[in-house]
Amino acid sequence: MTPENPAERWLYKTLIWTWPFYFLGALYVVGPVLAWIMGAMAALSLYLGPAMRDDLRATGPVPPLVWAWFLGMFVMLVTLWLGHLDWGLGLKKTIKSSIGWAKGWALLALFPLVGAVLPIRRSVLIRGQCVVGAWTLALAPILLAAPYIGLPERIFTSPLKAVGGPGPEYFTVYFFTFDPASWTPRWQFYAPWSPFAALLGVIMVLFALEEKDNKWKAAGIGAGILMIFASKSRMGLVGLVACTIGPRMLPLILRGWAWYMVAALTASLAVIGTAVVTFLGDAVSTFKNARADSTRVRETLQRIAWERWQNEAVWFGHGTVHPGSHAVEYMPIGSHHTWYGLLFVKGLVGFLALLVPLLWHIGVVMVDAARHPRGRLPLGILMTFVLLSFGENLEIEAYMLWPCLVLLGIHLREMADARERIAAPRP
Template structure:
């Protein structure tokens, strides 16, 4: 049984495994941005069919998944109200609604799939490890490309006409040149480098659960390469903080942890001021590593907050707007889920994300004391929460959907006890 645990056996497992396994092929033809939403809605249709045929009961949907469904549906209603408030035309409303279906909706659909369909986490772990092998095989091409004269962008797929998003989502791009530094940086199959770092972190967390040592090493190595060569500062922070935080959080009920924590707290009281100075210095160096990027991110946040407070407090502006020259015309609120939500969907939109995300974290934190699967789901949820302060979660859901499925598995009402 152990030898076949990773083999897809159901229709849902086959779709998921192939969706992960075809990542690089889909990137080459510019189909990743389309494939993620199509897969999410197709799998959700399978859930709806199972409910209709009475193969599963609606009462089996976990309360936390209901919270995600309600929150993401609220996002759509809030979007419509924002369009009405600013008298946006019907065409923009349709376009924004389609954007919701390709973004925010996926944050509810994929956990629903994991919670309701016959899917095993082992299949996803192995698929991610196989993708890691593909990444390691292709890595030399990416690394030598800027030094042998290969173009930055191989091509932009004509599928762009179907997506309605920027060209970066449909471009087969080998590398970019860092402005100011003149050094190469890699984004692999993601639309930009920090997003590749995010995928690297999630893949490391997923591959670490693989039972086969060889595949585990390959999967972790593939994820690490994505994280390291993306040169994302947030990816490096996430790799170092998530695992120890989850390890400690999942052992809150164990007395020996508190015995170990007591001297640490005592030492923190003595050396606290020195530690604060070190953290402040590190934070300064962190920002200075890419001063222009940090400046633009900060300015985008300030503009988003100011315009949210003064123009669209409850329901937001309804659409994304490009910022001024000061922020290099980047969309207001980009690089930050909460600033973006406040600007586009107002305070109610932020609440619609905060409630299910917070509920998921708390439920998995409680279950992680006795459930190994919940520990994995907790680590992924923590990663998404961390990245919500550096990326717009809805924009990248088409890439990190395997993590959402595993979170859905962890939220099932019948968890797997820790071995």
């Protein structure tokens, strides 16, 4: 895989150097820096137009969906200011939170702009993910053996933590961690914690399924599955099945025989419906009980966030997360769930600022995935984002999701190019 222009080269090199950056504790810094540099390049390309060098010239106008993401993230910033103003959090905290916005929410708009405007091929990102998978498989023996040969959990914490971030774990290099509930080892690879590593494994599998070289495909799929199982995350197992199979089944809605099968299955529920409901209820209970302490903490955090949002700050939220008590193992109120977190921190306005562009993007990608194979990977990515949003905070993990965000922009550009080809007059 040879990048054809500087934009591709920077993205590809940054991606394949994921593990070295992790060993330096630099990933949390690299993501936002890349976003703003590449975003500035995209803006410059749009501004200069034909005056820009050929291999970095804008491929077309900014798609409406990218503008929707920019509008939503700008509303998020204004909501942050209003929430800080309402609660009298002071100028220093407002500036700090605004910098946090620039390292988190802003990336959800900047990276799609990069993919939609600059001449970047999706195959570059796909190969890059598979190279990261090869790194992961090469390092797996020492990582998996670490707890059994006496190596420590934590290797070191990078001095880069001085730049500021959500916590020291974003700058810490680990071999593994112990699950406090079962005291068994879990692996988080290059993520700050294990559940997030599992969803990154799902993303790696999604990218690898689109790789044309079988050796690189095997590396990506193998590494992604390893990350899912070694992290011992229930969410990762759900994502592995739903986010890979779902987009590939969507084209069936355009097939007549598929509707006959659905009709037959629906009719059969009259006979087996009770048994199916019972089975699903038992499956959900088993899923929750697999990590009962984690489920309890998450449900308590969500309940507290919901009640305090309704009673204290409906429109613009509390401006920031609040410290949690012993009942939630001192986890911050407003964490561990994107949607409850948005209601608590940024209120109903911030909630809608993410929901509207996300739903619009999902709708566009679903329609394209039903008609064309190019929509499968973007749909799988968005499904993973939705799954991730129910257990994590998207904004503080956007720095690791940038290849997905760039690819969403590339897909919008591909759709626009296809429409232009269809509309072009035939000779």
